[in-house]
Structures are given as C-alpha cells and as structure tokens.
Amino acid sequence: MMLAERLTKRYGPATVVDDLSFTVRPGVVTGFLGPNGAGKSTTMRMMLGLTRPDSGTATVGVRPYRDLTYPLRHVGALLETSAPHRGMTAVGHLSWLARSNRIPRRRVDEMLDAVGLTGAARQRVGTFSLGMGQRLGLAAALLGDPPVLVLDEPVNGLDAEGIRWLRELLRAKAAEGRTVLVSSHLMAEMAQVADELIVISRGRLLAETSVSEFIGRHGRTFVRVRTPEPLRAAQEFQAQGAASVRRAADGGLEVDGLPAGEVNRIAAAAGVPVEELSTHTGSLEETFLKLVDDGGDPTHV
Template identity: 65%
Template sequence: MIETRGLTKRHGPTAAVDGLSFDVWPGAVTGFLGPNGSGKSTTMRMIMGLDRPDAGTARIGGRPYGALGWPLREVGALLEARTFHPGRSAYQHLAALAAANGIRRSRVDEVLDTVGLTGVARRRAGTFSLGMAQRLGIAGALLGDPAVLLFDEPVNGLDPEGVRWIRNLMKSLAADGRTVLLSSHLISEMALTADHLVVIGQGRLLADTSVAELTAGGRALEEAFFELTGDSAAYRGTDAPPAAERGRL
C-alpha cells in the first residue's frame, strides 16, 4: 500500500501540499482528484522520492521509495510522458531499463504488446505522438511487474479508444491485487474507472471515500467534485475506516 502522513511541501510562502494524509489500498483503483494547482503532481513526486517533503512522510509497503532495493520491480510510475531519450527506439529504451533493474529481456516484448506498441517498437521514440509516448511510459511502469503503480494524467493525448483502453487496463491491474493510484482531470472518466477517491484542494485533503458514497443519491461525480472543491470546502470522510482502526499508523 501507499501511505502519506502529514505530507507537506512549500514553495516559498505557499504550501503546495499541506499536511496531507491518506492511504491507497491494493485491489482497487484509487482516483486522485483536485483542481489544477491543488498539489496532485507534487504529492506523487514526493511519493516517488523525486521531491523532498518539508514535513511528513510518504511510504510504499512501509518504506520510503529511496529504501526500496529494486524500485522498478516494486513500484511503476508514469508521471511525465516524455522521459526517454528521443534518439532511442521504444525497444531500446525499455531494454535499457530492464538491464539496469535486473529484469529479463523477454519482458520488454511483453509490455510492448500490452500497450500496443509492438508494431513501432524499432522507431525512434522522439517521433512518437503524445498518445504513443504515454503508452511507452505505461510500458516502462509495467516493466518490472510491480505491485504498486502511480499514473499522473495517463489519458493525455489518447483518442477515445485509447482512453477506454486505459480504463480497462487500470481495472485489470487492480483486479490482479495491485495498488493503483490514478490522477486525472477527466472527472467523467474517473467516475467510470475509480473505485475509491482521494480529493484534495489547495494541498489539503477534502475527501477520502468511495465513488459510490460520493455519488449517493444519484448526483453526478462532477457535481460532488465542484461542491467539495469550492472555497468553503472542508474535509469529508465517509466509509473508509479511520487509519487508527486499521492499525496502520
């Protein structure tokens, strides 16, 4: 699982993330929602050890990312689409990642097939469209067959067929018992993909609840989201048991 406790990150006088605490559990797609600038990407970067928090902790399986022995085998992430050398082919990019992380070479072909890039595996990745770059990034996240996965706006640049593919992939990964944290600005798509939601605003936790609970009474997720993220919004917890009761603090 992923745990954040009191996670805080400041940029000068501004708190990008402000005392944020939540858990992401295996076996479900947890949607990570918030307005632009709410701190979603910063939070994910701190979970992945790319940004150092000013206070608080982020742990994966009880350990900070930097303490993981073989990170790519334990955690896969797509935080930015174009994190590859543009002169390398998709195959070369993934093969280099596999070699650096002790992953069998045959796994490269498997993930290329999973993301639908087998036919362009030998093309230079720098020629890829944004949607193809997203697929390559997802292949990299899946390469080590990790139990924990983080995706920041993975549907960017994808056509409707690609968006549907992402939705089905996220659900299948969670059904395998993996921990999946998915950030997206497409609220309607999140309603179709996520089982649980963590909603933040101005770096603070606003809701930690199931999609079903947040949309109870027949209201749309979009309506509930805008109600939560208004200026007067305060934290709203629902069906998730307190962390202390779960023995996870």
C-alpha cells in the same frame, strides 16, 4: 499499499502540500482528484522520492521509495512531466530500464506488444505522437510487473480505444490485488474506473472515501418532473417547502429539497398532471466541482 503521513511541501512562502495524510489500499483503483494547482503532482513526486517533503513521510508498503533496490519491480510510475530521451528508440528505452532493474528481456517485447507499439519498437521517441509517447510511458510503468501503479494523467493523448484498454487494464490490476493510484482531470472517465477517491484542494485533504459515498455525501440529489404546467407546478413545490425549483434546458423541472413521494403528493393534491417523475443524483464531475467551489468539507469521510 501506499501511505502518506502528514506530508508538507513549501516553495518559498507558498505551501503546496499542507499536512496531507491518506492511504492507497490494494485491490481497488483509487482516483486522485483536485483542481489545477491543488498539489497532486507534487504529492505524487514526494510519494516516488522525486521531491523531498519539508516534513512528513511517504511509504510503499513499509519502506520509502528511495530504499527500494529495484524500484520498477515494486512501483510502476507514469508522471506527466517524465519522458525518455528523444533520440532513443522505444525498445532501447525499455531495454535499459529492464537491465537496470534486473527484469527479464522478454518483458520488453511483451510490454511493447501490450501497448500496441511493436511496429514502432525501433522508431525514435522524438518522432512519436503524444499518444504513442503515452503508450511507451505505460509500457515502462508495467515493465517490472509491479504490485503498485502510480499514474498521473495516463489517458492524455490516448484515443477512445486506448482509453478503454487502459480502463480495463487498471480494473484488472486492481482485481489481482495490486495497488493502483490514478490522477485525472477527466471526471467521466474517473467515474468509470475508480472505486475510491482521494480529493485534495490547496494541498489539503477534502475527502477520502468511495465514489458512491463521495457523491452521496457531497453531491446534489433532485427530483426531475415533467409536466405540461411547469409554472404552476413550480409554484406549488416552492410553496410546500422545496429548497429550489429549476427549469432544465428541455423544459423539465428539477426540484431540490423534497423526496420524490412528496413531490408526487403535492402535484396530485394541486391537480397538476405529471408525465415523468424520477430521482437523480449528480455526476462525479458535478459533485467534485461543487465541493471545490464550496471550499471543501473539513469532515473527512
């Protein structure tokens, strides 16, 4: 488990993280979301002891990260700004990490194989592509077989196969009871891998909840209607209390503010033929953008 309690960080007059508290639980993948400049990277750096908070505390289990004797055996981390020396080889980089944390040497070869870098083990890091560098960073994070993973934008540079591999890996680690915190700007990918969400904006907590509860509470739910008489149908729905009726790109109608049964009743009473009628809930991306654009809901789920 990871715990942030009232973390605050200021740079001059700017408050980057503002009285932020949350819990990252074991056994689930927790997505860490926020717009650019929300304070996600600063928060992760405070969790890992790389940035000192002005106030508040961050702990891994019951201890701050800086108090861990062999940190790679407790926390595996990949931060967007971290990178090994360009002159080192992949095997050299992982080997010194293993030695410094008393990790068996065999883990170096195992992790190179796991991330698909065995053939590039003796290649200098400075010649790596973005995707290869990201795989090496993931190998370093996994090296100590840690119970906690903290990954900042881990899919950057990965191809489709690599993204799928990482998704399956994170789900498997959570299923083993490990604590997994992942930040990403790719909402479609986050929707597939995350069980729970921590959402921040301007350094403050907007939501701490499951993905389904987040979408259910903050998302847009509408009834989709296809009819050969969309204009008359829209007029009827609006007259009967629909909050809004929008025309979709394919000609269908999106009716907000009325349940599907009521939409069907109104159409039948007005003699409007209906070819399709279904209820839809907005995606994680749509819900996230709506919450951030609205300024956030101060009530934490």
